[in-house]
Amino acid sequence: MEPILAPSILAADFKNLGEQMHLCAKGGAKYIHFDVMDGMFVPNISFGMPVLASIRESEDLVMDVHLMIEKPQRYVESFRKAGADILNVHYEACKDLQGTLNQIHEAGMKAGITIKPQTPVEVLTPYLEQAELFLIMSVEPGLGGQAFIPESLGKIRRLKELLQERGREADLEVDGGIYLHNVREVLDAGANVIVSGSSVFRGDISENISQYMEIFKEYRKSRE
Numbered sequence: 001m002e003p004i005l006a007p008s009i010l011a012a013d014f015k016n017l018g019e020q021m022h023l024c025a026k027g028g029a030k031y032i033h034f035d036v037m038d039g040m041f042v043p044n045i046s047f048g049m050p051v052l053a054s055i056r057e058s059e060d061l062v063m064d065v066h067l068m069i070e071k072p073q074r075y076v077e078s079f080r081k082a083g084a085d086i087l088n089v090h091y092e093a094c095k096d097l098q099g100t101l102n103q104i105h106e107a108g109m110k111a112g113i114t115i116k117p118q119t120p121v122e123v124l125t126p127y128l129e130q131a132e133l134f135l136i137m138s139v140e141p142g143l144g145g146q147a148f149i150p151e152s153l154g155k156i157r158r159l160k161e162l163l164q165e166r167g168r169e170a171d172l173e174v175d176g177g178i179y180l181h182n183v184r185e186v187l188d189a190g191a192n193v194i195v196s197g198s199s200v201f202r203g204d205i206s207e208n209i210s211q212y213m214e215i216f217k218e219y220r221k222s223r224e
Ligand code: DX5
Pocket: 008, 010, 011, 033, 035, 066, 139, 140, 141, 142, 143, 144, 145, 146, 175, 176, 177, 178, 195, 196, 197, 198, 199
C-alpha cells in the first residue's frame, strides 16, 4: 500500500495553524492527524470539535482523528459534524467496541481501532473485518516528542500478517516517536500511514516533509 504521511498537529504552532496545514498539503501529506485528549484516558487535555471544524475547511486533507478519551461513543456524532473522516477509538477506552464501530460507520466515517504499547495485537483479531484502519501506538499516548518503543516493530509485522492472512487491505497506522531516521524501518515492518508531530513541525516544515517524501519514494522503488 502507498505510504501516507499524517502530520500530527499536536506539535504545530497554533497561532499559525492554517498556514502550517497549507505547507503540509503542499508538501504531499494526505492526512492530518488530530489528537484529542480528555485529561482522563490520558493526563493531558488538547483540543476538540471547534478546532477541527475550523481547520477542516482550510485544506483538502483527510481528517484522521485520534480520540484519547474515555467512552468515545459519547462523541461520535459530534466529531462527524465537526468534519472527521476517520475516527480512531482506543480498544482500551471502549466498553462496547463493536457498538462504537457500528456507530462510527452509521455516521458515515471510516473507523479506526487504536492499541496502546502494552496491548497485544491479538486483541484486534475479532475486529479485523470491522475497521478500515488499525493504529499501533509506538509511544504511550498523551504526549508528543517521546522516543519510539522498539517492540512496536514486531507488533506492526504481526498485525500485517494477521491482515494479510484475511486478505484485508486496511490502513496500518503507527503513531509516536517516528523521525526521518527510523521511518523506513516502520514502513518495512508493514505500516503505511505514518504519523509524525515533532519531526514535521520542528524546524522547516516544507523541508521536513520533502525528506519524508523522498524516503517514501525510495521505499516504493524498492517494492517494484
Ligand atoms: C501522542 C499522540 C501523537 C503525537 C506524536 O499521544 O497520539 O500523535 O502527536 O508526536 P511525535 O511524532 O512527536 O512523537
